Amino acid sequence: MLLSVNNLAVSFGGVQALSLSHFSLQPQELRVIIGPNGAGKSTFLDIICGRTKPDTGEVYFNDRAIMGMTEVSIARLGIGRKFQQPSVFPGLTVYDNLLLAAKMKKDILSSLFFKPSQLLKARIHEVAEKIGLTKVLSSIAGALxxxxxxxxxxxxxxxxxxxxxxxxxxxxxxxxxxxxKTGELLLELSNNHGIIVIEHDMKFVQQIARERVTVLERGKLLVEGSFNDIRNDQRVIDCYLGRNNTQLENL
Ligand SMILES: Nc1ncnc2c1ncn2[C@@H]1O[C@H](COP(=O)(O)OP(=O)(O)OP(=O)(O)O)[C@@H](O)[C@H]1O
Ligand SMILES: [Mg+2]
Structure with a gap:
């Protein structure tokens, strides 16, 4: 198991944001998490990456307990988080943004000085190709x-x-x-990484959910299953009704 979680719970100001008795992910599994606004989806990722401290519970990454570790240590162990807020340097080129990221992995200080090796360059070009940005490598990121x-x-x-x-x-x-295109990218990345994706757009979910979909509601696991299972599950339909209903209507 790449990730396994037990009895995770966190409240904010007396309101239970998440109460998840079990969750697990295989290496190279692509798991989609859906659920209405406020269901606890982002909170779950915040806990996994060490940004939010849960009140109770355990998170194991490759059988290692990571609860209580700092965000930086968890990232070093191999958990990468893409937030909604942009973290690119808008004044730098696409290439330099990628170069900085690649060097950051080694050592933040030395990244300012050391000359990129051929290996590093090749890796940057490989990733640029994957994300479809080869042609704009020399463009300023802010103009993308x-x-x-x-x-x-x-x-x-x-x-x-x-x-x-x-x-x-x-x-x-x-x-x-x-x-x-984003869906195709995530499917390709799942050949090499375990991935947890939170998404609202059901058409997109259908495209990428080749494996299991987890549905959260009010911080709890509502149901887990294939896309077709959850799409036709009355509990899932009900939990979206009268709330954030636009997504299910997409299909
Ligand atoms: N740092 C925080 N402080 C206080 N309350 C929080 C905090 N983070 C989340 N919450 C609350 O916890 C609940 C779960 O929020 P969360 O952001 O995890 O939901 P979500 O499923 O990601 O929703 P959305 O689809 O809108 O992004 C909400 O009621 C939210 O207001
Ligand atoms: Mg969220």
Whole structure:
């Protein structure tokens, strides 16, 4: 098991944001997590990457207990998180953003000085190809389209060689075409990484959910199953009704 979680619970100001008795992920599994707004999806990723401390519970990454470790140590162990807020340097080129990310993996200080080896360059080009940004490597990151910026963010995380990628709403604000490309990218990345993706867009979920989908509601596991299982599950339909209903209507 790449990731396994037991009895995780966290409350904010007396309100239970997450109460998850069990969750596990295989290496190279691509898991999609869905659920209405406020269901605890982002909180779950926050706990895995060490950003939020749960009140109770255990998280094991490759059988190692990681609860209580700092965000930096957890990242070093191989858990990469792509946040919704951009973290690219808008004034640098795409190439330099990738270069910085690749060097960051080694040592932040030396990254300012050392000359990129051929190996590193090759790796940057390989990732640029994967994220579809080869042609814009010398463009300033701030001038990229919204979709391209998101792919660059994913590329930056991928360059850290994480074994587990945590991705929160990657398709938010994207055009249909960009969303589709993002789906294909995630499917390809799942050949090399375990991935947890949070997403609202059901068409996108259908595209990438080749394995299990986890549905959270009010901090709890509502149901887990294949895309078709959850799509036709009355509990899932009900939990979206009267709330954030736009997503299920997409299908
Ligand atoms: N740092 C925090 N302080 C206080 N309350 C928080 C904090 N983070 C999350 N919450 C609350 O915890 C609950 C779960 O929030 P979370 O952001 O995990 O939901 P989500 O499923 O990611 O929702 P969305 O689909 O809107 O992104 C919500 O009620 C939210 O208001
Ligand atoms: Mg969220």
């Amino acid at each position: 389209s919204h979709g391209q910026k998101q792919w660059l963010e994913i590329g930056i995380v991928v360059l850290q060689d994480p074994k587990l990628l945590l991705i929160d709403e990657p398709a938010a604000g994207m055009s249909d075409e960009e969303t589709y």
